Amino acid sequence: MNKRFHIYLAIAGFVFFHTKLPAFNNDSTKVINPPKHYFTRTIYLDLYSTGLRKLDTLNVLSSKLHSYQVSQAVLGFNVPVVTKDFYNRDSTKISNLHFLLTGNYASVSVNFSGISRHTLSKASLGFRGIYNNGKKSIFFIEVSPFLTKDAGYRYTRTSRLSATALYDCALSPNFSFRVGFTRSFLWGNRFHLPYIGIRLGRLDKVNFSVQFPRSVTFNVPIGKYVRTSLFTRPQGGLYTFANVDSLPLQDVNNSKRIYFGRYEFLSGLRVDILPSRHFNFYLGGGFTTRNKISLFSTQQSAGTLTSYDDAYREKIGSSVFLNVGLVVRFGKTRSVYNNRQLYDAMDLNNTIDPGDNGVNPGNGTIPAPAKKIRHLDNNEVLDLIETQDLY
Amino acid sequence: MFLCAIVLAFAGNAAAQSGDSKREKIDALRATYIARKVNFSTQESQAFWPLYNEMNDKLEAARKTFRLQYNSTTNYDFKTDREAEMYLNAELNLKQKEFELYKEYYDKFKKVMPVKKVVALKRAEEDFKKEIIESYKKN
Numbered sequence: 001m002n003k004r005f006h007i008y009l010a011i012a013g014f015v016f017f018h019t020k021l022p023a024f025n026n027d028s029t030k031v032i033n034p035p036k037h038y039f040t041r042t043i044y045l046d047l048y049s050t051g052l053r054k055l056d057t058l059n060v061l062s063s064k065l066h067s068y069q070v071s072q073a074v075l076g077f078n079v080p081v082v083t084k085d086f087y088n089r090d091s092t093k094i095s096n097l098h099f100l101l102t103g104n105y106a107s108v109s110v111n112f113s114g115i116s117r118h119t120l121s122k123a124s125l126g127f128r129g130i131y132n133n134g135k136k137s138i139f140f141i142e143v144s145p146f147l148t149k150d151a152g153y154r155y156t157r158t159s160r161l162s163a164t165a166l167y168d169c170a171l172s173p174n175f176s177f178r179v180g181f182t183r184s185f186l187w188g189n190r191f192h193l194p195y196i197g198i199r200l201g202r203l204d205k206v207n208f209s210v211q212f213p214r215s216v217t218f219n220v221p222i223g224k225y226v227r228t229s230l231f232t233r234p235q236g237g238l239y240t241f242a243n244v245d246s247l248p249l250q251d252v253n254n255s256k257r258i259y260f261g262r263y264e265f266l267s268g269l270r271v272d273i274l275p276s277r278h279f280n281f282y283l284g285g286g287f288t289t290r291n292k293i294s295l296f297s298t299q300q301s302a303g304t305l306t307s308y309d310d311a312y313r314e315k316i317g318s319s320v321f322l323n324v325g326l327v328v329r330f331g332k333t334r335s336v337y338n339n340r341q342l343y344d345a346m347d348l349n350n351t352i353d354p355g356d357n358g359v360n361p362g363n364g365t366i367p368a369p370a371k372k373i374r375h376l377d378n379n380e381v382l383d384l385i386e387t388q389d390l391y
Numbered sequence: 392m393f394l395c396a397i398v399l400a401f402a403g404n405a406a407a408q409s410g411d412s413k414r415e416k417i418d419a420l421r422a423t424y425i426a427r428k429v430n431f432s433t434q435e436s437q438a439f440w441p442l443y444n445e446m447n448d449k450l451e452a453a454r455k456t457f458r459l460q461y462n463s464t465t466n467y468d469f470k471t472d473r474e475a476e477m478y479l480n481a482e483l484n485l486k487q488k489e490f491e492l493y494k495e496y497y498d499k500f501k502k503v504m505p506v507k508k509v510v511a512l513k514r515a516e517e518d519f520k521k522e523i524i525e526s527y528k529k530n
Contacts, residue, residue: 032455034448092502094441135437172433277415335444337422340437370419 005105008123037080038342039098039349040278040329044361046074048235050264050288051319052111061247061295061312066114068293068316070262072235074357076104078128078349088134095134098345102126102144102354107151108239110260115245119151120260122237124162124355130348132341138168140180140348144355153242156257160185160238162356166195170344173202178348184213185238186358188261188294189307203343204369211351215360224368227272235288235321235358236263238308241295249297249311259296259308264288266321272362277329280364284323291316327361337367418447421519428515429508438503446496453488457481 049071055062082099106122124146131139142164149157166180178197183190193213201207201219210216215233222228241260249258268286294310301308336342343366353359422440431439460481469475500509 032452034452092499338440370423
């Protein structure tokens with residue numbers, strides 16, 4: 001990890017650490033205010049890897065590349081910086097506006113056994129705005145500029161921008177739809193796509209969600225601490241590659257850098273374990289189907305405003321994949337029990353990952369519906385009596 | 392450095408978290424209980440819960456402020472009249488704050504649902520308290 005990455009982490013650490021210190025907790029002059037934000041400060045780490053696959057040996061370039069395997073590590077965060085509530089005239093309806101700072105660092109290790117190993121990185125710092133009108137509508141905008149480069153080759157540094165704008169309409173707790181636009185690199189190229197999504201079923205119970213072009217998921221919570229989901233989603237990106245191995249791209253073989261695009265279509269099962277509101281981890285696995293890698297000439301792509309034309313592409317065989325992740329949430333937030341609009345806003349915040357890496361930290365902040373009252377310990381009841389009755 | 396940031400941030404929050412998770416458990420149970428007892432329409436539910444959560448957040452903040460000064464570790468055999476007076480004033484201030492919040496939010500509840508449902512809400516809150524204490528007795 002380079003120096004710049006450490007600086008990036010230090011800034012993220014500072015943002016997360018501007019919390020009260022335990023030494024001041026017993027200050028009698030202190031007045032405690034309700035928490036400011038509805039969203040938590042979140043850090044997540046996501047690791048993903050596929051198996052090794054041989055490439056088509058009939059193609060000259062493929063035979064040079066020989067085989068392909070990819071693994072990816074993403075470290076990201078999102079931090080609410082502004083939350084503003086608006087009330088109607090008799091203050092009975094609360095609409096709210098949220099601004100979140102987002103960032104992530106992705107390291108993608110691409111292993112073609114025929115050439116040198118490449119570690120492609122992607123760093124983004126962006127923001128997102130969410131406006132909940134307090135009735136049925138949520139407006140979402142996300143802008144994630146990022147830098148991508150091949151580690152060790154400074155001249156490969158390329159800046160890009162992914163963005164999403166959405167309208168979410170929650171017609172009932174059991175049904176919502178989303179329409180909008182997304183500029184995404186998740187499919188291994190630069191695409192400007194419509195975003196269309198529907199959800200059937202409550203977010204805190206069993207639900208089925210289709211979010212084109214991001215994911216199709218069938219979510220089944222098992223009790224309060226475990227959530228499972230069957231999913232299909234693309235995983236990929238567009239990176240800049242140092243052409244140190246002189247890969248011949250059509251008539252251009254002297255290009256110092258080329259663009260590398262990849263996507264895999266993942267189908268599998270994910271299990272989220274949520275031992276606390278502040279921490280959860282997940283484990284996913286399954287098969288990658290419809291895998292594709294592409295190389296693009298930077299010279300021929302220059303000036304292109306839409307998708308790039310590839311100079312080389314190959315569909316490659318299926319593989320198994322493994323995905324593990326860790327999510328840590330900090331600080332206190334306002335209560336959101338049964339506030340379906342905010343459940344939808346939280347789901348939006350998690351479904352569309354900052355930096356366009358196809359990572360979903362999970363809906364750990366959406367409270368699970370509580371069941372019957374049982375197994376309460378002494379302290380919990382005392383806590384209730386204290387807060388409800390004694391003062 | 393990253394691990395340090397996590398450890399430090401956890402250190403700052405760890406003490407508060409166990410208390411918060413207990414409160415969250417009770418809040419979740421109460422929300423479910425109320426939702427079951429008060430028959431909200433979709434529209435009423437959409438307007439009511441953000442207000443109810445906001446009221447509880449404010450009540451909790453006022454109680455926490457009081458608890459910072461006076462809690463189970465406090466020695467209530469105050470040495471001076473001034474200290475005793477301060478305690479009574481703090482308690483009255485809390486009661487007044489609670490009263491103001493209840494008044495403000497019950498007025499708001501009446502605007503988003505029929506007054507009979509506001510009464511049902513109050514009853515549900517009381518019943519929940521009784522039920523949770525009953526449940527504790529059985530365990």
